Amino acid sequence: MARTAESRSLQLGYSDLQADMLDEQGRRHKAAKIRAVLEHFLGRKDLAGLRILDVGCSAGFIADELRLAGASVIGLDIDEPGLEKARQRFGEQVEFIAAVGSAMPLPDKSVDVVVFNHIYEHVPDPDAVMTEIRRVLKDDGVVYLGLGNRLGVVEPHYKLPFLSWLPKPLADRYVRLSGRAGSYYETFRTRPGLRRMCHGLDVWDYTYVVLAEPDLFAAGDLVPARLQGAPLLAWRALSPIMPTFIWVGTPSPRQPQGPPVKAGPVRI
Numbered sequence: 001m002a003r004t005a006e007s008r009s010l011q012l013g014y015s016d017l018q019a020d021m022l023d024e025q026g027r028r029h030k031a032a033k034i035r036a037v038l039e040h041f042l043g044r045k046d047l048a049g050l051r052i053l054d055v056g057c058s059a060g061f062i063a064d065e066l067r068l069a070g071a072s073v074i075g076l077d078i079d080e081p082g083l084e085k086a087r088q089r090f091g092e093q094v095e096f097i098a099a100v101g102s103a104m105p106l107p108d109k110s111v112d113v114v115v116f117n118h119i120y121e122h123v124p125d126p127d128a129v130m131t132e133i134r135r136v137l138k139d140d141g142v143v144y145l146g147l148g149n150r151l152g153v154v155e156p157h158y159k160l161p162f163l164s165w166l167p168k169p170l171a172d173r174y175v176r177l178s179g180r181a182g183s184y185y186e187t188f189r190t191r192p193g194l195r196r197m198c199h200g201l202d203v204w205d206y207t208y209v210v211l212a213e214p215d216l217f218a219a220g221d222l223v224p225a226r227l228q229g230a231p232l233l234a235w236r237a238l239s240p241i242m243p244t245f246i247w248v249g250t251p252s253p254r255q256p257q258g259p260p261v262k263a264g265p266v267r268i
Contacts, residue, residue: 008124010100011185014058015082018157021058022085031065032218033246034115034144037206039069040217041142041248041265043257047071050112053136055101055129056119060086063094066115074111076104102128106136117146118156118244120197121186127197134200137251143201145247150188152243157186164188194245195268201249204256204265210246211235212263232263 015021039045048070054063057075059082067073067090075096077083086096099105102125114133120126133143148156148164155163158180163171171184189197210217212232222244235242247268248256256265 008185008187010078010124011122012078013081014079014122015085021079021082024059024061026221027059027061028065029218029221030117031062033210033221034062034117034146035066035069036217037210037246037248038113038142038144040209040258040261041204041206041256047113051110052113052115053104053106053111054115055104055133056117056122057086057096058082060090060094060096062115062117063096064090067093071113074106076101102132104132104136108135109138109141111136112138112141114141114143116143118148120194121148121188126189130197134251139251140254141251142254143249145198145203145245145249147194147245147247148188149242149245150190150193151241152188153241154243155186156243158184191240191245194247198247198249201251202253203247203249203268205268206246206248206265207242207244208232208235208263209261209265213261216261 020026035047038047046069047066050071052066052071052073054066054073054075057063057077058079060075063073063075073094075086075094076099078098078100080098083096083098097105101123114137116133123129137143150164152164154161158175160174160178163174163184166174175181175184210219210222214220214222
């Protein structure tokens with residue numbers, strides 16, 4: 001039987017399954033990229049005074065970095081081991097909530113910014129999570145979207161080429177034969193599918209902004225040193241198989257407020 005959103009169980013205790021979630025240096029570096037993109041879109045030098053919701057916060061390193069940038073931060077996850085570590089380290093400065101993204105215990109229009117960074121493939125119903133994100137965002141709010149592409153050549157969790165391209169039964173067999181897992185849980189979408197997932201949002205594509213200036217946007221994890229300085233045209237040629245898209249969405253139309261950059265954000 002094909003797995004549907006309704007039959008797909010929750011991926012609990014993810015920090016126990018994926019050691020990268022506890023890599024403090026790596027997570028803080030990802031937070032620097034998120035911060036740089038948000039500050040550019042908002043035309044700010046920090047995030048002071050903003051109420052930010054980090055969906056899928058796990059051990060809390062990204063949430064803490066956003067706090068250090070001046071924001072009031074809420075971290076939300078179902079990763080109880082990760083949340084316990086987060087509360088021990090940052091619980092006095094950041095509020096952590098154990099809840100599913102499809103039923104957030106937050107009032108309507110109560111947050112300025114939502115961070116939804118490489119989480120959608122881990123949840124049974126990402127469309128329901130996006131509905132909740134739109135609900136809790138203020139009318140002038142912003143959501144940062146880090147989105148994996150199904151057509152990325154090397155699957156990022158298991159490092160297996162073309163894994164995410166395969167139908168689920170074949171993907172299960174592939175990952176099992178590799179010895180890396182008993183089945184393939186994650187479910188990615190292509191760029192058109194991701195745009196449909198973001199319906200109701202005005203979306204700006206920051207992918208090439210970040211790739212064109214990796215130092216400015218703390219994107220060393222995305223752009224290997226040997227590829228830094230590659231022509232923008234080359235990056236755009238890779239668009240169909242780009243492993244990650246970086247988008248910024250708003251409930252109502254807004255323009256990026258940051259200074260000019262080599263590759264300007266593009267409205268999708």
